[in-house]
Amino acid sequence: MEKLLEQIQKGTVWQFPGGVHPPQQKSLSNGANIARLPLPDKLVVALKQHIGANGKLLVEKGQRVLKGQALTKPVANWSVPVHAPSSGVITEIAPKPSAHPSALPELSVVIEPDGKDEWCTLNPISEPKTLSHTELVDIIHQAGISGMGGAGFPTYIKADTKQKIDFFIVNAVECEPYITADDTLMREHAAEIIQGIELMQQLLDPTICIVGIEDNKPEAIAAMTKAAEHNNKIIVQTVPTVYPSGGEKQLIKLLTNREVPSMGIPADIGVLMHNTGTLYAVQQAVYEGKPLIERVVTVTGNTIHKPGNVWALLGTEIKHLLDCQGFSPVPQQRVVMGGPMMGFTLPTVRIGVIKTTNCILAPDHKELAEPGPEKACIRCSACADACPASLLPQQLQWFAKSKEYDKLQEHNLFDCIECGACAYVCPSEIPLVQYYRVAKVEIKEQQAEKIKADRAKERFDARKERLEREQEERKNRHKRKAPAKSDDEKQKVADALARVKNKSNDGNEKSAVAAAIARAKAKKLEGQNTEIEPDNSEVAKERALRKEQARKYKEQKELSEDATTPDDKKSAVAAAIARAKAKKAAQAQGAQTNPDDANTAPADDKKSAVAAAIARAKAKKAAQAQGAQTNPDDANTAPADDKKSAVAAAIARAKAKKAAQGAQANTDDADTAAPTDDKKAAVAAAIARAKAKKAAKAAEQPDEPSLNDKSTSNVKSEESQTDSPADDKKAAVAAAIARAKAKEAQHTEQSTEPSIDEPSIDEPQTDNVKLQEPQTDSVAENKKAAVAAAIARAKAKKAAKEAQQTQSDEDTDQVAITEPETPSEATPEQTAAEKKKAAVAAAIARAKAKKLQKEGNDQS
Structure with a gap:
């Protein structure tokens, strides 16, 4: 560092890469002093004239403002205020073209000067050294000062840096052609610029301050050297004339031989730089109390008759500057804001001067060709x-x-x-x-x-x-949060656990029970505040099962309702009669049961219910078969059919009563039999039920009429049934009698063996009744019963075939008798003969059923 300082004090200058040497053209404007222009007709003050955010607007349309009065207030980082350049009235607050190549509109305040140029209250500081760092920075901030030689970086940000600054550099190079604003400012106001440098030294406390000036400005170099004689920490250094030596990074390289890193700032290497115009504005803000409302602007070019530098109020339109300096435009005239190298062509001259405007160039076609x-x-x-x-x-x-x-x-x-x-x-x-x-x-x-x-x-x-x-949170809203356990609760849990341990050492059964109870209590104490969620899975399954059963029941009911038509009413009456018979027989059997068999009553009731259900199913099936075969034209024969049905019902009731009496006798005999004999008897009863059922089915088939069908109802062949509706009704009565016989055999078997729950294999089962299989004590007995059942079924089948063959032969030999088409045409002699034949057929059927039952018992 010391060696570098020695080199700088000796006047050593380093080189930067590149650079060009364009024509200077500075002599056009640096020959005269800075001039003051008359007040313009209006001032267009843009709210954003720097890098950073706009300030908050403090004025409104129609308001009168004084010169130097703040128009905005800084409200964000890198935000500085703007001030009224002159006293007057605000005529408009609206977007206006900005000083940018795109001329995009920016919010602006339009002031119409009143000509009085009346200042607001100023607060000059004669002894800045008495100010604190914060107070001095605040004065610079409120004055609205920003960089006036580059991009317009807020000055108070640089002044308030927390980094150590070794070199404070004043950029007075002004390397771009045509521009002489800084040159003339240094010539005329060198002392004020040095005062501004000293204020920045007070804020930054740099090791040394270097003022870099190009060697093509001898007057400015002399003025600055003389003004800085009293300050040994300020060095005025001359640099060679080369473009762009005035660039920030390039000038730092020239004066200090330090390079700013890529995407970095000069403060990263201990360097801070300000423009001469910026330092002059700092001096005016502190010593004079004036905010930044004007600056020096170079107006030059071959189309300008009086090129030079002027004090331009911020917001002054470019047209006013050109007119004051004698502007003579040429066809396709170009007006450039800035120099010929870095400036840009203005889309309109109705744009106001801003804080970074240092030159207005109006060249002709020879001077700056297209x-x-x-x-x-x-x-x-x-x-x-x-x-x-x-x-x-x-x-x-x-x-x-x-x-x-x-x-x-x-x-x-x-x-x-x-x-x-x-x-x-x-x-x-x-x-x-x-x-x-x-x-x-x-x-x-x-x-x-x-x-x-x-x-x-x-x-x-x-x-x-x-x-x-x-x-x-919504899901857990219903759950209570378990509060933290208190010391008392924890002590209770510990005591319970201790009691469990003490009791578990006894080893007896009572101690084990007490320990289990203690554990349950401890667990209850631990989980008393814990939310327990019930398990409803079993309830849901049961509900689903009930729904399924209800659905099946509804379907069965609909099917039964669909199957039941007005023509099936007679069949329904017959089915009801059969159900009444079954119920009466069951009641008679329960009344005659021995009191000693009270323990078996529930099982007998259940078996009776099973038998009743089977009988109802058989009756319903027969009724449906009868309804399907009934001709709709049989409505005229209804009275005779009702009478015959009543006769058949009376016969069925007599048979049911007789069957109940026989069941009582069989029950008394069964009480003395051994358990093994009871099981065999149950198997035999099942075989008998199967035989009776097959015989009933054979009697109900229209194409193979059995002896029972003929004897009971005196029905003719299938051809005569289709011709006579009355014969169909007789067949229905015969079917009901056959069902009663089957039921009688079933009840007889149930009375003999109360413990048997299994019906015949061929019997239909309903959805609402479950049939239990017979339980045996020995596998050998089951095998014997199965063999006996098979033998009985074979004999029953053979007997049924022989009965059918005998009936067929008798039907062949018998002469068919033509019955009247309607019951009203039958004679009394025919009715008596039919009753007699029915009685004979009933007797034959009972004899056959009894014989089949005995054969089944013998086989067992």
């Missing part, structure tokens, strides 16, 4: 040689045209200072700087969109997390 058409790059490398930032302009231009923004950033596009040296030396007249500017804007927009997207994603994730949390 650029020719862009040609293909010839790869001469002149642009790379001239670049002061050591970049590759040609490569950057290719990436910019193809919009490869990632590669642009990899090649350090943002290190470009947009000095225009590359475009100045390009033989193909490629506007390289314009490509870079567009690419920078697009990259910044992409970065801003990415930041917005990231923030939106963060908000979305936060919202999603919040919704999930609220949903979880």
Whole structure:
């Protein structure tokens, strides 16, 4: 560091890469003193004239303001206020064209000066050394001072830096052609500039201050050297005239031999830089109390008759400056804000002067020719040689045209200072700087969109997390939170566990029981505040089962209702009669049961219910078969059929009564039999039921009439049944009698063996009754019963075939008697004969049933 200071004090200057030497053209405007212009007709003061956010507007339309009065108040970081350049009335607050190549509108305050130029109250400071650091920074901030030689960086930010500053550099180079604003300012106000430097020294406390001035400004160098004689920490250093030696990074390299890192700032290497115009504004704000409301502007060019430097109030329209300096426009006149190298052409001259406006150039066509058409790059490398930032302009231009923004950033596009040296030396007249500017804007927009997207994603994730949390809270809202256990509860649990351990040492059964009770109590104490969720799975299964049973019952009911038609009413009556008979027989059997058999009563009732259900099913089946065979034309025979049905019902009741008496006798005999004999008898009874059922089915078949059918109802062949409706009714009566016989045999078997729950294999089973299989004590007995049942079934089948063959032979020999078509035509003699035949057939059927039952018992 000491060696570097020695080199700087000796006047050593280092070199930076690149650079060009364009024509200076400074003599046009630096020959006269800074002039003051008359007040313009209006002042268009833009609210944003610096880098950073706009301030909050403090005035409104129609309000009168004084010169130096604040129009805005800083409300955010990097925000500085703007002030009224002159006293007057605010006529408009609206967006106006901005001092930018795009001329995009910016909110502006339009003031109509009243000519009085009346100042607001000022607060000058005669002894700034008595001010604290914060007070001095606040004065600079409220004065609205920002960088006046570059991008307009807020001065109070630099003045309040917390980094150690070794070198404070004053940029007085003013390297761009035509511009002489800083040159004339240093000539006329060198002492004020030195006072501004001393104020910054008070704030920053740098090791040394260096004032860099190009060697083409001898008057300014002399004035600044003389003004800084009393301060040995200020060095006025002359630098060679080369463009762009006035660039921030390039001037730091020239004066200190330090290089600012890529994407870094000078403060990172202990350097801070200000422009001479900025330091003059700092001196005015502190010593005079004046805010920044005017600045020196160079107005020059071949179309200007009186080129020079003027004090321009901020907000003064460019047209007013040109008119005051004798502007003579030419066809297709161009007006440039800034110098010829880094300036930009204004789209309109109705734009107001801002804090960074240092030059207004109005050249003719010879002085600043129009650029020719862009040609293909010839790869001469002149642009790379001239670049002061050591970049590759040609490569950057290719990436910019193809919009490869990632590669642009990899090649350090943002290190470009947009000095225009590359475009100045390009033989193909490629506007390289314009490509870079567009690419920078697009990259910044992409970065801003990415930041917005990231923030939106963060908000979305936060919202999603919040919704999930609220949903979880709603689910657990009904659950109580288990509070923390108190010391007393914990002690109770510990005591219970201790009692359990003590009691478990006894080893007897009582101690084990007591220990289990203690454990249950301890567990209850531990979980008394815990929410227990009931398990409703079994309840749900039972509910589903009940629904399924109800559904099946409803389907069966609908099927039975569909099957029941008006023509089936007679069959329904017969089925009801059969059910009544079965119920009466069951009651008679229960009344005659021995009191000693009370323990078996529930089982007998259950068997009786099973038998009744089987009888109802058989009756329903017979009724359906009868309904399907009944001709709709039989409605006229209803009275005779009802009479015959009544006769058949009376006969069935007599048979049921007789069967009940026989069942009682069989029950008394069964009480003395051994358990093994009872089981055999049950098997035999089942075989008898099967035989009776087969005989009943054979009697009900119309194409094979049995002896029972003939004897009971005197029915003729199938052909005669279709011709006579009365015969169909007789067949129904015969079917009911056969069902009664089967029921009688069934009840007889149930009375003999009360413990047997299994019906015949061929008997239909209903959905509401479950039939239990007979339980045996020995596998051998089951095998014997099965063999006996098989033998009995074979004999029953053989007997049925023989009976059918005998009946067929008798039907063949008998002469068919033609019955009348309607019951009203039958004679009394025919009715008596039919009754007699029915009685004979009933007797024969009873004899056969009894014989079949005996054969089954013998086989068992």
